[in-house]
Amino acid sequence: MGEPKGDRLYVNLGASQVRRRLKAFGHGVRKVQSIGRNQSLIIHTATGQHLTELTDKFADVGHANRESELNEPVENLRNLGPASAAWLRDAGITSIKELRNVGAATAYLMVKRAVPRASLNLLWALAAGLKDRDWRDLTDAEKQGLIAKLDQ
Incomplete structure (x- = not known):
């Protein structure tokens, strides 16, 4: 039994989440499979x-339409949980590449406007995550530098 025939659509969700979204859709979807953390492939016609x-x-x-064009989702950033990732998505930041482009401080301010209860821990998590570090390892000087960026 070979691979199903059809076009490919790569998405930034796990396979089970994709299947839930596609429930009762059925228009030409042949197969859904995981291709990595929070990423899936949909083969469709x-x-x-x-x-x-x-x-x-x-x-x-x-x-x-190509795996190489799919940016890594914000859910894959170190230090972020599902709530923080959802806040970023609601603020319009869906990928780590987009987060890198706007920067941790600007992203934090975007989230803070929409979710006033977001704390500075989110800023620490974003800044450290972009450097693939644990947020608790940020020095006081690094934290003060991030706070200074908020005031600019």
Whole structure:
């Protein structure tokens, strides 16, 4: 039994989450499989309106037609839990690449506007995560530097 035939859509969600979103969709989806942490491959034969509906289901998390075009989701950033990742998504930051581009301080301010209860621990987590460090390892000087960026 070979690989199902069809086009490929790469998405920034785990396979079980993709299957939940696709429940009762059924328009040409042949297979869903995991391709890494919080990333999946959908093999489909959807065209036209059905293809638009399929891609719309994943617009909030990021999708691409080639695996090389799919940016790593914010959920994969070290130090972030599901709530923090959801806050970033709500603020419009869906990938680690986008987070790098805006920077930890700006991303924190974007989240803080939408979620006033977000604490400075989020800022520490973002800054350290972008350097692949544990947030508790940030020095006081690094934290003060981040706070100074907030005031600019």
